[in-house]
Amino acid sequence: xxxxxxxxxxxxxxxxxxxxxxxxxxxxxxxxxxxxxxxxxxxxxxxxxxxxxxxxxxxxxxxxxxxxxxxxxxxxxxxxxxxxxxxxxxxxxxxxxxxxxxxxxxxxxxxx
Amino acid sequence: xxxxxxxxxxxxxxxxxxxxxxxxxxxxxxxxxxxxxxxxxxxxxxxxxxxxxxxxxxxxxxxxxxxxxxxxxxxxxxxxxxxxxxxxxxxxxxxxxxxxxxxxxxxxxxxx
Numbered sequence: 576x577x578x579x580x581x582x583x584x585x586x587x588x589x590x591x592x593x594x595x596x597x598x599x600x601x602x603x604x605x606x607x608x609x610x611x612x613x614x615x616x617x618x619x620x621x622x623x624x625x626x627x628x629x630x631x632x633x634x635x636x637x638x639x640x641x642x643x644x645x646x647x648x649x650x651x652x653x654x655x656x657x658x659x660x661x662x663x664x665x666x667x668x669x670x671x672x673x674x675x676x677x678x679x680x681x682x683x684x685x686x687x
Numbered sequence: 688x689x690x691x692x693x694x695x696x697x698x699x700x701x702x703x704x705x706x707x708x709x710x711x712x713x714x715x716x717x718x719x720x721x722x723x724x725x726x727x728x729x730x731x732x733x734x735x736x737x738x739x740x741x742x743x744x745x746x747x748x749x750x751x752x753x754x755x756x757x758x759x760x761x762x763x764x765x766x767x768x769x770x771x772x773x774x775x776x777x778x779x780x781x782x783x784x785x786x787x788x789x790x791x792x793x794x795x796x797x798x799x
Contacts, residue, residue: 579730606785615696617776618731618789625785633786665730674719674780674787678730 578602579679581666587685588656596651596682598666606669607649608633608676609641611662618665624649656686690714691779693790701798706764708793710777713758718782720753722762725774725792734775735762739782767797 582597600607605626610618610633620633624643638660640652653660663683667676692711700706710720718739723731737744737751737760744751750763764771774794778787 608786610789615791617691617693617791618778620786620788623786634788667730674721674778674785675733675736676723676731676787678732680728680730 579666579668579677581664581679581682583682584680585683585685587687590657590686591655594653594656594684596653596664596666596684598649598651598679599647600649600666600668600677601647602668602670602677603646604668604670604677605646607643608667608669609639609649609651610665610667611635612665612681613662621651621664653684656684658686660684661686689791691777691788691790693775693777693793695793696791697794697796699796699798700767702769703766706762706767706771706795706797708762708764708775708777708795710760710762710790711758712760712779714779714781714788715758716782717779717788719780720751720760721778721780721787722749722751723776723778723789724771725776731776764795767795769797769799771795772797 579600608623609621622641624630666679721736722734724734725731753760774792777790
């Protein structure tokens with residue numbers, strides 16, 4: 576089934592550690608996004624990429640970095656995790672003109 | 688500042704009745720509005736959208752209404768079914784960047 580695959584599904588890590596959340600899509604969508612979901616705050620955009628080779632900052636980019644070496648992969652890296660980065664992270668891709676996003680299943684991250 | 692607001696964190700309705708979920712926005716630079724549905728432990732899935740030049744869009748049991756003068760949109764579900772129980776996010780697409788801004792979400796419970 577075509578779609579977005581995220582890994583890991585969940586992870587607990589110590590503060591200060593480096594962590595990369597992986598995201599792969601097989602729909603050949605140009606645009607990809609990383610959101611975090613927090614109770615009472617909805618989904619907030621961390622970083623995005625309109626096409627391979629380009630990235631941009633969203634609403635809450637601090638403490639995160641992304642890369643887009645090819646169309647399919649869009650990893651999100653936390654260089655030095657902090658407890659406030661405990662959240663559920665969703666990767667998404669998009670095509671077309673209506674803004675419809677296709678989301679992955681999410682990665683639940685707990686930073687202790 | 689929260690540009691897209693869902694002021695009701697939760698809503699409970701009886702099966703067969705109408706569910707009305709509301710969303711307000713503060714920015715006029717949105718060209719599309721979308722509703723997403725999210726089940727626990729899954730990613731959000733697209734439900735229905737509406738262009739800013741329209742005031743109504745219908746898809747089966749789901750209808751979205753847009754009131755531009757009031758900067759308000761609503762999602763009507765008729766008749767409501769227990770399977771509709773989920774978190775519903777409204778989202779608005781910025782016309783200049785194409786990015787989606789999400790509301791905080793409303794948890795809908797449909798009781799049998």
